[in-house]
Structures are given as structure tokens and as C-alpha cells.
Amino acid sequence: MSACDTLPMTEARLDQPDPWTETEYLALGETKSRIELVNGGLLVSPAPDRAHQGINFQLMRILFEPAEAAGLRTFHESNVRLASNQILIPDLIIGHMSRHGGVCDASEVVLIGEILSPSTASVDRSLKRQLYAMAKVDWYLTVEPDMSAYESVTLRLLRREGDDYEEVAVAKQGETLHHDQPFPIVIPTAALV
Numbered sequence: 001m002s003a004c005d006t007l008p009m010t011e012a013r014l015d016q017p018d019p020w021t022e023t024e025y026l027a028l029g030e031t032k033s034r035i036e037l038v039n040g041g042l043l044v045s046p047a048p049d050r051a052h053q054g055i056n057f058q059l060m061r062i063l064f065e066p067a068e069a070a071g072l073r074t075f076h077e078s079n080v081r082l083a084s085n086q087i088l089i090p091d092l093i094i095g096h097m098s099r100h101g102g103v104c105d106a107s108e109v110v111l112i113g114e115i116l117s118p119s120t121a122s123v124d125r126s127l128k129r130q131l132y133a134m135a136k137v138d139w140y141l142t143v144e145p146d147m148s149a150y151e152s153v154t155l156r157l158l159r160r161e162g163d164d165y166e167e168v169a170v171a172k173q174g175e176t177l178h179h180d181q182p183f184p185i186v187i188p189t190a191a192l193v
Contacts, residue, residue: 070183106135
């Protein structure tokens with residue numbers, strides 16, 4: 001547990017000028033919006049809608065047992081420190097982190113999952129992908145819903161190769177994503193919608 005995990009959470013104002021420190025960011029406490037710290041600036045997105053939350057719940061349900069069998073823990077919407085003054089809140093994290101504390105380090109994370117939404121898709125596909133790779137998170141799973149009605153999804157599992165990711169498995173609606181790493185993964189797309 002780091003010193004930042006024990007900081008008291010108080011209300012902070014969002015109108016201060018950049019750059020934000022990690023201590024100032026963590027002092028924000030819980031907010032209705034998802035607020036992430038990127039290179040001293042704040043990245044703000046709305047809270048996930050019910051369709052997004054439903055996909056995340058089903059994904060957690062499917063991956064929990066195989067991850068646990070591999071000695072890994074599964075969490076949703078947890079703070080992950082990628083670098084100094086850089087904390088993101090992925091939809092899903094699986095790794096060797098403690099069940100206690102408010103922030104885990106990227107070195108503890110084996111797989112990060114992001115569910116794309118209209119407000120975050122471009123950031124998840126580019127900026128976050130780059131930041132996760134630079135932090136040496138080995139596996140990145142994206143869930144790409146049909147944005148108009150959330151009635152279908154495409155899953156992409158990517159493995160880190162240097163400072164970027166290489167796609168190793170894809171499943172479109174009606175298909176099942178299979179892969180044996182970083183633990184046995186079997187995700188039927190139909191179970192997510």
C-alpha cells in the first residue's frame with residue numbers, strides 16, 4: 001500500500017490550472033464523472049450508461065473464475081497508476097494487485113479491458129492504448145459495441161509488442177473469443193449484450 005492509498009478524500013475544485021499533482025487528483029474523492037489524470041491534466045468523461053455497465057458486469061462474470069484459477073484478481077473501474085501524475089480508470093483490470101487500497105501500479109496489472117462508448121472510443125483506441133503499452137501492461141482487451149443500440153459487440157484481444165499492441169484474437173457478434181493467454185479466455189459475444 002502506498003502513501004497515496006491512505007490519503008483522506010475531500011472535495012476539490014476542478015477549476016484549478018494544470019498541472020495537477022497525483023495528491024491533488026486523489027483528493028477529488030468520488031465524483032459522478034470519470035476523471036482520470038494524464039500528464040498533469042484531467043481527462044473527464046461521463047459515468048457509464050446502463051448498457052455499458054451491463055456489458056462490464058457480464059465481462060467480469062465471465063472472466064472472474066478463470067482469472068482467479070490463475071491466481072489473479074479482477075476489478076472494475078479501479079485507479080491504475082501508469083506513471084508519475086498519470087492515473088487511469090479502466091473498465092476492467094486483472095492482475096496481482098491487493099484487494100485493499102485505492103490505487104494499483106501498472107506493474108501489478110496483467111490485463112486491462114476497455115468498453116468503448118461514443119464519448120471514449122477514440123481515446124480508448126489511441127491515447128489509452130499508447131499509455132497502457134508504455135506502462136508495460138501486457139494484455140489489452142477492447143469491447144466495441146454497436147454504438148447505436150448496443151445490440152452487438154466485437155472483442156479484440158491485443159498483446160503488447162514493445163511500445164504498442166498486436167491483435168492476437170478477434171470475435172465478432174455471434175462468435176466466441178478464445179485465447180490461452182494470459183489465462184484461458186473464452187468470451188461468447190452473445191453473453192455480453
